[in-house]
Amino acid sequence: MRIGTRTFVAAALSALLVLAGCSSPQEQAATEQKLDPANPVQVEVWTYYAGHQQQAFEDLIADFNATKGKEIGVSVTHASQGGVNDLAAAVTASAEELVGSAPMPSIFLSYSDTAFVIDGMGKVADLDPYFTAEEKNAFIDSFLAEGDFAGDGGLKVLPISKATETIQINMTDWEVFAQETGSTLDEFETIEGITALAQRYYEWTDAQTPEADDGKPFFGRDSIANYLLTGSKQLGHELFAVKDGVCTPDIDKDTMRSLWDNYYVPFVNGYFSAEGRYRSDAIKTGDLVSYLGSSSSVVYFPSEVTVDDQTSYPIEFGALEAPRFAEGVACAPQQGAGFVVTKSDERTELACVEFLKWLTEKEQNTSFSIEAGYIPVTKEACTYENIAAAANEMEETHENYLINLEATLQTVSDGVYANAPFEGGVEARVVLENSLSDKAAADRAVVVEAVAAGEGREEAVARLNTDENFEAWLESFTADLMATVSA
Template sequence: MYFTEDELSRYVDSYIQEGYFNQDGALYLFPVAKSTEITMINKTDWEPFAEATGTTVDELATTEGITEVAQRYYEWTDEQTPDVPDDGKAFYGRDSMSNYFIIGMKQMGKEIFQVKDGKMILNTDEDLIRRLWDNYYVPYMKGYFASLGKFRSDDVKTGDILAYTGSTSSAVYFPDTVEKENESYPIDYIVCDSPVMEGGENIKVQQGAGMAVTKSDEEHEYAASVFLKWFTQKNQNLRFVCESSYMPVLKEANSVDVLDSVIKENNIEVNQKVYDCFTTEMEDFDKTSFYTIGAFDNSYSARKILDYSLADKAKADKDAMDAAIVDGESREEALAQYLTDENFQNWYTEFCHSLECI
């Protein structure tokens, strides 16, 4: 054994537990840098909307709150051109739909993929899945949400949305300017926590990097373990994460005071967006539970279903609805065909079947 219980206790508990994925008491994966999700906002275009409508950033703390704010933004932007009906703008998008399902369900008290003894038990509670549908598919169809580029930061850059939820490690890609067809202007930003399902627990996704020591001779295994201990100590680990936009793995390193001290002592230049993500997460660290699904056969395929099933349907249905509107159908009539219990049931049945067949 190269790590004592006392040494392991210094690391964030959930980060260590993630490495025990074979139910045999052996630690297979050692955490070196982690990430979670945050919400980032185009502050420059947010401020006039917020001032005009009395909207606050605090309203974005819940998933349902984001949906309500997105509706308000659509209606406010629509009112800017009274001679052009139904031209409101989308407010929000999200990068990882699998995280939306996995963390949203966990926040509401269920594990969509519950792993026991290496076997996955599927939990697709219809009422809870319906809440996720109502807070993604419905606002997407109404034009409150959008997903156009490869990543939602791309959609912020083109001015198609104002805010998105994505990985903390993606903060450096949040644009400094909005670039539309005939217009370009600089923007500032706001960083806030990723949303929680209304009434749910403060649970955030746990993701990021780990390292494994391959079986060899005792000398090489020992040397590898010494390196991992050195690399993950607060001074080295914080210097690394400041460059890589990931979060440190020691409990004591997840502190704004410790972060500031290491930055000052080592004269580190930190990207301001990365620093703001760090401080946002660290300020709430002790009140947050981090979660990742356990390892099971075909887990990658299962995540892909979560990533694309609802997202692809929303995009395809929105494109079809928009085409019907261009052909002369009213927005209300076109939209009503999709916002039905039957449409949800059809998708839900197919969604469950796909997961059951993996």
């Protein structure tokens, strides 16, 4: 395990397979009826990009319109619809033709759950016929597979840029703790190792004050849904097991107990925390040393800790690949929306595909991915050497991006996972995000109140960390989850 070195080469990502492929029927038709530069097709794209991402995307559109688009007869415009949820709501309203909604765009940015809903209305184009076997083989397999809803080789979502989760660390405070306790970065490799580190850190900070039970938390997670999904998968059970668009949750009691023991138990003890909207907020105040978050979020990692109005100090950033259970297989979340083409006439769909193919070419895809904080989606582009070289040539590339890059690529190389979409998937993920985290937060509050009243932390936790409490939560969690998938 290494931090910020530049020696990593992921052979699984860098090997570009070259397979011959026949022209598709759409391409053959396009040969007979080409796009006309004198009568360009107008393509409207909706995204949720804002700020720097929006500017980077619109710069690419301007480049395309002035070059490839002008040459073949395609003109692209862009409109940001606000946040992720705003975009999903706008696209859904357009697909349902609600009063006051705008016509559907030619292309829209979407996660698979929303795209699956729109596809169910018959309004998503299958892009598979527009790509040769060679062109599809250029993409990283798991990225492309996410757009195959039915498992029949279809392509309803084209990947543009991707992310996963990485461990992000305040190395300045870590070094002090590590030197005094003998802790090592290798302990971050497993979920159990992180739990042990967090307990050790709590006890180490607790011993530095005369008061009892006032240790500090060490670790947090930005997404509990990701923890439950990938943790279950690591231990051999697919929590969202989907076949033909129908989800039958595989809720294994022993697996759920492992997940409970390595989140709920350290959380109610005060070893973990979830302060702030994101865990980087607690890094900034010095209330956490490390967390697991999206690899694209490293640009928000603070450069200093602000203790109070008078006290602050600079910190160094470090990153490691996502952890796994000691007895589990490697599995981290696959993140990042892709582009969906609205079903229309062949000429318009061809125009959309021409733009998307250009956007996923090595140079454009690499530069945009770096600007957005993500990684490229093709095997040729998604190598450390290519990304680092491009990043070093770009102005204002955030230094944390390159420090985090090796951990990101190693995590993807080890294995990433995205569950297949299904009806009720959005609601089911809400249950995953809230059920365990809300339970842990509520019971942590009980412990804090008990300690304030004079009870020892261990005694207060022991009253809550019982088989009965776990089983009651599991029963409630199961009922809530099943209600979303059977509604």
